[in-house]
Amino acid sequence: MPNISEKIVGELEPKLDQHGKPRASTLYYFSGATLQGKKAPAGFAVRVTAAGTKAFVLFHRKDGKGYLETLGRWDANAQGGSLTVRAAIVEAEQLVKDFTKGNREDPRPERTRRLEDGNKPDGLDVAGLLDMFVTRYVEKEAKLRSTDQIKHTFERLVKPEIGDIGIYEIRRSHVINMLDAIADGEGGEDGDAGGPVMADRTLAYVRKAFNWYATRDDEFKTPIVQGMARTKPKDRQRKRVLAxxxxxxxxxxxxxxxxxxxxxxxxxxxxxxxxxxxxxxxxxxxxxxxxxxxxxxxxxxxxxxxxxxxxxxxxxxxxxxxxxxxxxxxxxxxxxxxxxxxxxxxxxxxxxxxxxxxxxxxxxxxxxxxxxxxxxxxxxxxxxxxxxxxxxxxxxxxxxxxxxxxxxxxxxxxxxxxxxxxxxxxxxxxxxxxxxxxxxxxxxxxxxxxxxxxxxxxx
CATH class of the missing domain: 1.10.443.10 (Intergrase catalytic core)
Structure with a gap:
């Protein structure tokens, strides 16, 4: 790979499509190229738009999924920019180090995180999902008569146990541990709620909330599966009649x-x-x-x-x-x-x-x-x-x-x-x-x- 320079970047042009028109975006990879002793990491590239604007990007993978992160615009753009070639390589190196050391657990680019999670820096957690479910579905769409009971169950039994877990980090084991605590009478903040029936009722509320959110998010997968219930419907049927x-x-x-x-x-x-x-x-x-x-x-x-x-x-x-x-x-x-x-x-x-x-x-x-x-x-x-x-x-x-x-x-x-x-x-x-x-x-x-x-x- 030849040395990369400001001149080389300036000569890059967008590639043409089958109709002879400039492509909306063209990537030129310079993995391993050097500038003044700085070697570009794998995945380092220059993106050129149809208008000729150039920006530095870094392609990387996490758990087998690829992400393209924008480092910044080239400072010699007619529209302006902040990065020289050397500064872009330095920033790409630091980003790779962060990934390697685990300082950057969320692999999504910052702009992607903002679009998907709003301004919340840590992303959406289970507590936020439940609040969204109550506001949008329970109260507004379905107008359930059991609204107060659902909200009380979330606040007392669910949020204290799994509320602060990110929705993409929630696992079956988290749900199972929460249900175990409820069934054993140890769940929630006060620890006075319990029993298998209460555990199943809580499971039903959480399952509905997770399934509802899954229809709105391409990436979210509910961790709840069959077999998590603690009782059978027939066992829950009461037959008590006062003598x-x-x-x-x-x-x-x-x-x-x-x-x-x-x-x-x-x-x-x-x-x-x-x-x-x-x-x-x-x-x-x-x-x-x-x-x-x-x-x-x-x-x-x-x-x-x-x-x-x-x-x-x-x-x-x-x-x-x-x-x-x-x-x-x-x-x-x-x-x-x-x-x-x-x-x-x-x-x-x-x-x-x-x-x-x-x-x-x-x-x-x-x-x-x-x-x-x-x-x-x-x-x-x-x-x-x-x-x-x-x-x-x-x-x-x-x-x-x-x-x-x-x-x-x-x-x-x-x-x-x-x-x-x-x-x-x-x-x-x-x-x-x-x-x-x-x-x-x-x-x-x-x-x-x-x-x-x-x-x-x-x-």
Missing amino acids: DDEIRDLWAALETIEDVPACYPRFIKALLLTATRRNEASGMHGAELELPHADDGNVWKIPGDRYKTKLDHVIPLTVAALDEIGKVEKGARFIFSSDGGKTPFSGFSKAKRALDAEIAKRRRADGREPMPNWTLHDLRRTARTLMSRAKVDADHAERCLGHVMAVVRGTYDCWAFLDEKRAVFEALAALVDKILHPASNVELLSAHRAGSADNAALR
Whole structure:
């Protein structure tokens, strides 16, 4: 390779294409060429544009992928520049040393990094990806009702573990270690969240975020693969239904519980009597109640934008349910609230712990075993089971829970079934009252004898 000089660079011209026109860019490599004792490293070249502008570049590889980095323009350009040939070789040598010593881990040219990662010098990390996913997809595009839960999970369990890892450096082992910590009850900043189910829920959120971002980035590959889940869907299906004595214990504990908002006992009872989900009941507000409805009595209409099926769900309200809702004042907002209706009740975990402690105290005083673990959603399953026990029509019971019927029937059968649903909720309320106030053996025997006497008289 001959010595490179300012004269040689000045004589370089763009090559012509097949039509005889100057190419947009032509590379002339001078690997190994020297100038005043300075030897150009491998990959050193001069790029000449169709307009004749010349710049020094360095071609290098990282993990088998090639990158072309611009060192700067030749100072003798008519348009101006800052590098002589010798200065360009010196800069190329320093860049090669940085690559060799690991001082330059990201092989992309600075301009490429700015275009792909914005002004963030270290590139996009997992925390930034998750924030982007929440802002663009969860809140803006999908408008998920679980937004708060997703954000809380990211902040508490994911970001402390893998948030500061670059999105191109995240590996399966990082995700697995995070899931292990959550499953063992050691994940997050406070270390109080745990269990296989919570690990799988976190995995589902992160998987969705990674897959979403992968559709926007040609280079990003999600590290999540099949087999990372800790439980099977069948194992996660709960079948817990409260027994009669547990319902009685629950009602009794709600009468004596302390250190919970005044609305909490009414809220818990309403969950069972309306067969609704936790957030649906806590978000009940005066605008959703029609008391009384013009034609169909008292009803609660849950709008589709906060119901799971995204369809409006109408619940006929029984006298028992109305007793828990209480008097709805004009202009009142949220029915179950700890701040006068400004915001819905939300302190579920703390209040539930206090309720469980009260139930445990009562059972312990009676010399009974502790009540098995239960969740607020188990009340909805209990309500559906009691409906069947009351021998109501199964389809009407499913409609009371807001379940969408089969496709064809759901499309063509648009009858609201308010009367039928009201009958189901009345049967549920009657059965709950019977459970709470069971007839004594004497009363049962008296009723049996009275019935026998009536039958004898008829004969």
